[in-house]
Amino acid sequence: MSLDLLRRGMKISHLRLLAELAKHTRLTDAASALGMSQPAASRLISEVERVAEADIYVRSGRGIELTDIGHKLAERCVRILQEFADAGRDIEQHKSGQSGHVSIGSVTGPAIEYVxxxxxxxxxxxxxISISVEVGPSLDLAPMLEDGRLDFSLSRVPVDEDPDLFEERPLLREPACLVARTDHPLTRLAAPVPAEALLGFDWVLPPVGAPIRTTTEQALRDKGLGLPTKVLxxxxxxxxxxxxxRTNAIAAVxxxxxSSFAENADGSPGTITALESDLTLSVETYSFLTRKGQVLTPVARIVAREVLRAITGETILA
Known part of the structure; x- marks a missing residue:
């Protein structure tokens, strides 16, 4: 039989303190963030341990560390408090009609093509409706989504993140290619440019572990080739x-x-060009991600519906 934390006395003040302890290693810092004294915070954490019937933290040389149970409880507290914040936004948006702010996260490809x-x-x-868009790697977007800075994202769950923290709706694979400046020496070779010729130039790649880098390196291995030796x-x-x-470097994007940089608005050639090579690149599927159990606010739902319609051509969110 599971513990009924509410019946046992769990309060909003307990949730707020645990949420702060997820960010701070010192109880005094967590107490200060909430505008309370350390003795008051100590009393609250003791009450939480009584309610949960478990140790929530242990003391260490750096201050305090949450136990495994403490971490799990703190993560849920962060999500519960974010739902309260979203509920407040929901009420205000209902009062004012179809207005409000929506924060979107996206990896680069779908940001340009669909968002x-x-x-x-x-x-x-x-x-x-005002909208902000955070474009970046999934590794950066996941914690922003988790703590409520994003309403939803078009990205992937990083390998070091707990997938149970997110609702995931797989969408599309992300086609990729190699690019160079328009007058690059490789553009004078007959297409498709052999992969061996690519290795004679500098490369620009995202950090190790990024999907597009992993895909590129695997494509080279599949050709029986080594990895680029000169990588920025x-x-x-x-x-x-x-x-x-500005250089002879090539990059995987x-x-x-x-396509966006290969042609200017007036139809004239852009500053970079896609290299037609025999190296086929396709990055793993990205998803429509929200926090586990999250209910999108009315305006976030409107924007999410339009984004998903752009990707799938269908109305997925009613």
Whole structure:
């Protein structure tokens, strides 16, 4: 029979303290963040241990460390408090009509190919909805989604994250390609450019473990080739594109990114070009991610519906 924490006396003040302890290693810091004294915080944590019938923390040289039970409880407290915050936003949005703010996270490819056109449509149909977009690797987006800084994301669950913390709806694989500046020496070779010729130049790649880097390295291995010996590693998309534009380096990017930079708005050639090579790249499937048990606010639901419609062509969220 499971513990009924509410009946045993769990309170909002307990939840708030545990949520702060998930971020701080010192009880005094957690207490200060909540505007209470350390003795008051100590009393609350003792009450939590009584309610949970388990040790929540242990003392260490750095302050305190949550036990495994403490970590699990703190994670749930963060999510519960975020739901309260979302409920407040929900109420305000219902009062004011279809207005409010939505925060989206996305890896680069779908951000350019799907999120951008969806936002254009939302702005025309719902001018009172404001939107912010965080574009980055899944490794950075997952903790932002987990702690409520994002309403949803188009990304992947990183291997070191607990998948049980997220609701995951798989969407599409992300086609990728190699790019170079428009007058790069490789563009003068007959297509498809052999993979061996690619290894004679500098490469720009994201950090080890990033999906597009893993995909690129595996594609080279499948060809029986070694890995690039001259690699500039960066997680910055802007730095990647700038390096490719100004040097002989080549880079692996999402196909939609390459298409966006290959042609200007007036139809003239852009500053980089996709290299037609015999190295086929396709990054693992990305998903529509939300926090486990999360209920999207009305405006987040509107925006999510438009994003998913852009990707699938169907109305998935009613």
């Amino acid at each position: 951008l056109p969806a936002i254009r449509h939302v702005r025309l149909s719902y001018p009172d 590693t960066t997680s910055s998309f802007l730095f990647t594109v700038t390096t490719v534009q 999402a196909q939609s990114v390459a």
